[in-house]
Amino acid sequence: xxxxxEGQAEAPDSGMSEYDRANAEQKLKAAxxxxxxxxxxxxxxxxxxxRRTALEYYLGAPFGNExxxxxxxxxxxxxxxxxxxxxxxxxxxxxxxxxxxxxxxxEEDEGVAEQATAYCNWIMMRDNPGFLILYQxxxxxxxxxxxAGKAYWNEECYEEGSLYLGMNDDEFxxxxxxxxxxxxxxxxxxxxxxxxxxxxxxQGMVVPPAxxxxxxxxxxxxxxxxxxxxxxxIPPEEFLMSRDARSLNDARYLGHRARKTASDLVxxxxxxxVVDGLPEGGFADEFNMERIARNSLDDAFGGxxxxxxxxxxxxxxxxxxxxxxxxxxxxxxxxxxLSVGTDAQTLLKNEQVDDHPFFxxxxxxxxxxxxxxSLADLVMQFQLLRSTxxxxxxDNLYFTTNGxxxxxxxxxxxxxxxxxxxxxxxxxxxxxxxxxxxPPPIGQVVLPMMEFLAGERENASGVTRYNQGSDANSLNxxxxxxxxIMSASQARVELIAxxxxxxxxxxxxxxxxxxxxxxxxxxxxxxxxxxxxxxDPSEWSSQMxxxxxxxxxxxxxxxxxxxxxxxxxxxxxxxxxxxxPQLLTAENVYKSLKSFVQNTGFKGDGGYxxxxxxxxxxxxxxxxxLLELEQKGHLETAKLALERDKMLLENHAAxxxxxxxxxxxxxxxxxxxxxxxxxPSPNMNGGQVAEGDAQAPPMPMRGAPPPGAxxxxxxxxxx
Numbered sequence: 001x002x003x004x005x006e007g008q009a010e011a012p013d014s015g016m017s018e019y020d021r022a023n024a025e026q027k028l029k030a031a032x033x034x035x036x037x038x039x040x041x042x043x044x045x046x047x048x049x050x051r052r053t054a055l056e057y058y059l060g061a062p063f064g065n066e067x068x069x070x071x072x073x074x075x076x077x078x079x080x081x082x083x084x085x086x087x088x089x090x091x092x093x094x095x096x097x098x099x100x101x102x103x104x105x106x107e108e109d110e111g112v113a114e115q116a117t118a119y120c121n122w123i124m125m126r127d128n129p130g131f132l133i134l135y136q137x138x139x140x141x142x143x144x145x146x147x148a149g150k151a152y153w154n155e156e157c158y159e160e161g162s163l164y165l166g167m168n169d170d171e172f173x174x175x176x177x178x179x180x181x182x183x184x185x186x187x188x189x190x191x192x193x194x195x196x197x198x199x200x201x202x203q204g205m206v207v208p209p210a211x212x213x214x215x216x217x218x219x220x221x222x223x224x225x226x227x228x229x230x231x232x233x234i235p236p237e238e239f240l241m242s243r244d245a246r247s248l249n250d251a252r253y254l255g256h257r258a259r260k261t262a263s264d265l266v267x268x269x270x271x272x273x274v275v276d277g278l279p280e281g282g283f284a285d286e287f288n289m290e291r292i293a294r295n296s297l298d299d300a301f302g303g304x305x306x307x308x309x310x311x312x313x314x315x316x317x318x319x320x321x322x323x324x325x326x327x328x329x330x331x332x333x334x335x336x337x338l339s340v341g342t343d344a345q346t347l348l349k350n351e352q353v354d355d356h357p358f359f360x361x362x363x364x365x366x367x368x369x370x371x372x373x374s375l376a377d378l379v380m381q382f383q384l385l386r387s388t389x390x391x392x393x394x395d396n397l398y399f400t401t402n403g404x405x406x407x408x409x410x411x412x413x414x415x416x417x418x419x420x421x422x423x424x425x426x427x428x429x430x431x432x433x434x435x436x437x438x439p440p441p442i443g444q445v446v447l448p449m450m451e452f453l454a455g456e457r458e459n460a461s462g463v464t465r466y467n468q469g470s471d472a473n474s475l476n477x478x479x480x481x482x483x484x485i486m487s488a489s490q491a492r493v494e495l496i497a498x499x500x501x502x503x504x505x506x507x508x509x510x511x512x513x514x515x516x517x518x519x520x521x522x523x524x525x526x527x528x529x530x531x532x533x534x535x536d537p538s539e540w541s542s543q544m545x546x547x548x549x550x551x552x553x554x555x556x557x558x559x560x561x562x563x564x565x566x567x568x569x570x571x572x573x574x575x576x577x578x579x580x581p582q583l584l585t586a587e588n589v590y591k592s593l594k595s596f597v598q599n600t601g602f603k604g605d606g607g608y609x610x611x612x613x614x615x616x617x618x619x620x621x622x623x624x625x626l627l628e629l630e631q632k633g634h635l636e637t638a639k640l641a642l643e644r645d646k647m648l649l650e651n652h653a654a655x656x657x658x659x660x661x662x663x664x665x666x667x668x669x670x671x672x673x674x675x676x677x678x679x680p681s682p683n684m685n686g687g688q689v690a691e692g693d694a695q696a697p698p699m700p701m702r703g704a705p706p707p708g709a710x711x712x713x714x715x716x717x718x719x
Contacts, residue, residue: 016327020328024326024327024328025347025350027324028322028324028326028335028337028347028350029339029344029345029347031322031324032253032318032320032322032337032339032344033342033343033344033345035240035242035252035253035255035320035322036240036255036318036320036342036344037342038242038243039240039241039242039243039253039255047145047371048237048288048289048290049289050145050377051144051145051236051237051290052289052290052293053380054078054143054144054145054374054376054377054380055143055144055290055293055294056293056296057078057376057380057383058076058078058079058082058143058376059079059293059296059297060074060076060079061074061293061296062074063384063387070391070395071390071391071392071394071395071398072391073387073390073391073394074383074387075383075386075387075390076383077379077380077382077383077386077457078143078375078376078379078380078383080463081375081376081378081379081457081461081463082139082142082143082375082376084463085142085375085461085462085463085493085496086135086138086139086142088490088493088497089138089493089496089497089500090131090134090135090138092494092497093134093497093500093501093505094125094130094131094134095601096598098117098118098121099121099124099125099130099505099509100117100120100121100505100506100509101113101117102116102117102120102509102513102544103544104544105541105543105544109541109544112539112540112541112544113544115535115537115540116513116537116540116544118528118533118535119516119526119535119537120509120512120513120516122526122528123228123229123512123516124231124508124509124512126526127228127229128229128230128231130231133149133231133232133233134505136233137149137233137361137504138361138500140233140235140236141361141362141363141374141500141504142363142374142375142376143374143375143376144236144290144374144376145236145362145371145372145373145374145377146236146239146360146361146362146370146371146372147233147236147360147361147362147504148233148234148236148239148358148359148360149231149232149233149234149358149359149360149504149508150231150232150234150256150357150358150359151229151230151231151232151357151359151508151511151512151515152229152230152357152515153227153228153229153230153515153518153519154227154228154229154230155225155226155227156225156226156227156228156230157223157224157225161184161221161223162221162222162223162224163219163220163221164218164219164220164221164222165219166217166218166219167217167218167219167220168215168216168217168218169215169216169218171218172218172220175220175222178224179226179522180224180225180226181222181223181224182222182223182224182225183220183221183222184221184222184223185220185221186218186219186220186221187218187219187220188216188217188218189216189217189218189219190215190216191214191215191216191217193212193214194214227519227520229512229515229516231508231512234256234358235290235291235294236290237257237288237290237291238256238257238258238259239255239256239257239358239360240253240254240255240256240257240318240320241253241254241255241370242254245370246368246369246370247370248356248358248359248360248370248507251370252322252323253320253321253322253323254320254321254356254358255318255319255320255321256318256319256358257316257317257318258316258317258318258319259314259316260314260315260316260317261308261311261312261313261314261315262275262276262278262310262311262312262313262315263311263312265278265315265317265348266311268338270348270349274348275315278315278340278346279340279341279346315340316340316341317338317339317340317348318338318339318340318341318342318344319336319337319338320336320337320338320339320344321334321335321336321337321353321356321358322334322335322337323335326352333352334352334353334354334355334356335350335351335352335353336349336350336351336352336353337349337350337351338350355511355514357511359504359507359508359511360503360504360507361499361500361503361504361505362374362499362503363375363496363499363500364377364378364496365499375461378460378461379457379460379461382453382454382456382457382460385453386450386453386454386457389446389449389450389453390446390450392442392446393442393443393446393447396439396441396442396443396446399439400438400439400441402420403436403437403438403439404436404437405417405434405435405436405437406434406435406436406437407433407434407435408430408432408433410429411428411429411430411433412426412427412428412429412433412434413426413427413428417434461492462491462492462493513537513540513542513544514542516537516540517537517538517540517541517542518542520536520537520538521538522536522538523535523536524536530607558599560595560599561595561596561599561600564592564593564595564596564599565596567592567595568589568592568593568596571584571588571589571592575589586612587612587613590605590609590610590611590612593605593608593609594609597609648670649670652667652669652670655667
């Protein structure tokens, strides 16, 4: 179930009369219709035509000026340039563990910022297909000027209608404890209690009362749904924006023309009877020229000529985020409106929100504009010129190998001339009646011009043949010169990466942080660096600043790894110096080692080193003096206990003799303190006094009768 809003839904008629509500709704419909029409008209005119042309150049489509029988080759300058830039950009953003880092707003937020950094990067790269999202986002920007996407809080059901049969009570309770589980149907069948067995008593056989049921058998139909941040790419032709916008956050109107099914709308909470009455529409979107150009390579045309029916029926909707004064207080608020059709006459949702879900980026910024230029804009003209030169060169080569012939009329057999068979005979009446018409060679003109245009394309795009490893003469140039050329080219790519980072990528991660802080109300356990870590963002701050880790190309990564190795060597020297304890800690060394491992291509510390903050502290060293005192005290206590036990045993032996002399059983053996707690002591009869039994009665004094002795008992024996 999709939920693209970030704010809480507000009842559109809250505090308004029916007349005021209807009037406000008509004004809202008119405003959205005007914005959609204006945005679609602007996005569908020159910008849409330029993007369609760029797609055709990228796919190597014909230019439209081809001639029958002549060369029709099309070079791929646009494709080559973009595809050579893409690996460097993706390496910059995805080779490390962290695409972004959050900076704490206060000293108390240090630990929170580290957790937010780890969790948001995990959401981007693990919980969503982060690599593919960035790939399509960057490709749209490099090719079609602007890459757009959206991030929103989404309830997603990933296991629908699963049936669990024959569960006992414990298994069913474990299933209910899963926060992702929603029970759709449940049956509970109590198990029969075992029949009571008769018990023999002095009064005879007695049948005990019936026992309660030992439990139940549960059958359940469930579905598993989870709430999470979902990130999607938006095709450029589906993204709408007011034409005078200078940034996405300041835009008066933003929208997404989304292709949904009737089932999607029902899952979003729209009543089925409302969805069934919606018009189909959207044929203009189906036959969008950009969609046609994108799918022309393999004839996978996106237009639907035959509409599916039922729950699969396709309905084009518009998700609008418009700044509009709904309540008439003179202040515009941001509202989320879901409508059907370009005229917005059918509103499905109308809510006030605090932010929009969109983010976007452009590779070449034009100041004070959202959409700038693409790399395709910079190199399309060179693809046309170079393709034209190559066509002319090939035509010249064809004419040279199979050129035209001149003949003297009436002096040659024309059938023999036209029959161009290898080894054929041409009959003529005079020598020289047939002669070739040699075209002028143009290779010496075309090839230098091709080299010139290639250099101009490299200057325009920043992608040189040294990046591509395709310059055969590079071995003849100095290493320093090649390094300077490579550095200049990498600087151009890193500038694009920095623009992408500070615009679309930064905005994306800010939205991820705001979404989890606002909507995630319980901890979520995730796996980070081979450990399961609970993440609870309910107490985090959504105002933390974002730092983007960019500018790390392949060459600079090797440089950073070498610098990290030098730092490790320096730390080793410092550690052996008298200043080591003051200047160096285990955390400092681990940070250097981790940086070295990361920049050699591994994730995290690679498992080669252990974070000292994760290790348990060693037990404290024992105090020798204290141990000696404790040991001396134990010895004194044991000595006193032995002396007491000796006295008890002597007294017991004497009293036992007196008891036996008077025909009485001896008293029980006393508990000896030297035996230790819980250790039974032997008695005279070979029995034992178990732990927890009643203690032995106190030993009587000499001359006194023992407890329980007969009245005539003489402790001194018969005289």
